[in-house]
Amino acid sequence: MRIGVNVGHFAGSPPADLAARLQAIDAAGFSSVWFAEAYGSDVFTPLAFAAALTSRVRLGTAVAQVPARTPTATAMAATTLDHLSGGRAVLGIGASGPQVSEGWHGVPYAKPLARTREYVSVVRQALARAAPVSNDGPYFPLPSPGSELGKPLRSSLHPYRSDLPVWLGAEGPRNVALSAEIADGWLAMFFAPAFDSFYREALDEGFAKRPGGRPDGFEVVATVPVVVDDDVERAADRIRPELALYMGGMGARGANFHHDVFVRMGFESVAARVQELYLSRRKDEAAAAIPTELVEQIALVGPASKIRRDLDAWDATVVDEIAVQGLPDDLDAVAALL
Known part of the structure; x- marks a missing residue:
C-alpha cells in the first residue's frame, strides 16, 4: 500500500x-502530495510551491472544483504545473x-454528473492539443454562442504530457461509476474497507461503459485520517471534530454529500444526530456523538502495530494508495508505516 499526503x-x-x-514529505519516501480547495485557498498555487521544493513526489489536485474555472483554464493550470x-x-x-x-x-x-462529463471532455481536448478546442455542449460551449470574433483555439503552450492523468473526486455510486467511465483514476473520501464490494460494483459499472473496459x-x-497514538480513544478524538464538520456542516441539510456516505454505511441515526447538533452550533457535542466504531471504519488510529494490522484490510480493497489527511504532526511515526 503506497502512502501519500493530502x-x-x-x-x-x-x-x-x-x-x-513539504521537503520532509518528499525526503521521507511518501509517494504523493495533494492539495484541495473550498472557498479560500486555491488548489494550484500550493502545488506550484510544492513543485519548487520537491523532486520526486506526485503533485495532485484533490480536487480542482468544476465551478471555480472554465475547463480550458483548468487545463492551462495543469499543463503549466506539469x-x-x-x-x-x-x-x-x-x-x-x-x-x-x-x-x-x-x-x-444542477446536473453535476452531466456537467462534469462535459468539463472533462473539454479539458482533455485542451491537454492533448491535437486540434483547436471546440465544444457544442450546453454547459461549456466553445466558442461562445453568438460570438462574432471568437474562434476555436489551440493552446500556445505545448503539453509536457498530452496524456496528463485526469481523475475524478467522487463519493456517491453514480459519480464513482463516472470516474471509471471517463477518468484515469478515482479520488475517494471516507472510504471504508468494509464497503469495498459496494465501490467495486460502482467502478465495474463505469468500466463496462468504457471501450476496452478498465484501462491500464x-x-x-483514498484520503484517510491517520493518527498514531498508543491510546485509540485519544487518537479518535483528534479526528472527531473534522469528521463532525463534514458529516454535519459541509453542506445544507438534505444536500450534504459527505453526510450521505455515512447514511449508506448504516450510521443514519448517528449522522442525523451529528448534523442536528452541528447546524445548531453545538460543535463539541456533534464531535462527541461520533462513535469510535465509525471512526475506525474510515480512519487509521491507534498504536503503530494496530495500524499496520488494520492496513491489511486496506490492502485487499480497490485502493492503491492512501493519502494521509492533513499535515501530520507526527510525520516520522506516519513515515515509519511506509
Whole structure:
C-alpha cells in the first residue's frame, strides 16, 4: 500500500513551516502530495510551491472544483504545473457542492454528473492539443454562442504530457461509476474497507461503459485520517471534530454529500444526530456523538502495530494508495508505516 499526503486546503492561513514539511514529505519516501480547495485557498498555487521544493513526489489536485474555472483554464493550470514539476502533476476534478458552486462561484450546480462529463471532455481536448478546442455542449460551449470574433483555439503552450492523468473526486455510486467511465483514476473520501464490494460494483459499472473496459494504469487513491497514538480513544478524538464538520456542516441539510456516505454505511441515526447538533452550533457535542466504531471504519488510529494490522484490510480493497489527511504532526511515526 503506497502512502501519500493530502494537505487539504488552508484554514485561516498556510502553516508557517509548510516549505520544510513539504521537503520532509518528499525526503521521507511518501509517494504523493495533494492539495484541495473550498472557498479560500486555491488548489494550484500550493502545488506550484510544492513543485519548487520537491523532486520526486506526485503533485495532485484533490480536487480542482468544476465551478471555480472554465475547463480550458483548468487545463492551462495543469499543463503549466506539469511542465514546472517535470511531469509529476495529477489533475483531480470534482463538482464541489451547491453551497460553494452557487454561493461562492455563482455557478449553477444542477446536473453535476452531466456537467462534469462535459468539463472533462473539454479539458482533455485542451491537454492533448491535437486540434483547436471546440465544444457544442450546453454547459461549456466553445466558442461562445453568438460570438462574432471568437474562434476555436489551440493552446500556445505545448503539453509536457498530452496524456496528463485526469481523475475524478467522487463519493456517491453514480459519480464513482463516472470516474471509471471517463477518468484515469478515482479520488475517494471516507472510504471504508468494509464497503469495498459496494465501490467495486460502482467502478465495474463505469468500466463496462468504457471501450476496452478498465484501462491500464487506472488508480484509486483514498484520503484517510491517520493518527498514531498508543491510546485509540485519544487518537479518535483528534479526528472527531473534522469528521463532525463534514458529516454535519459541509453542506445544507438534505444536500450534504459527505453526510450521505455515512447514511449508506448504516450510521443514519448517528449522522442525523451529528448534523442536528452541528447546524445548531453545538460543535463539541456533534464531535462527541461520533462513535469510535465509525471512526475506525474510515480512519487509521491507534498504536503503530494496530495500524499496520488494520492496513491489511486496506490492502485487499480497490485502493492503491492512501493519502494521509492533513499535515501530520507526527510525520516520522506516519513515515515509519511506509
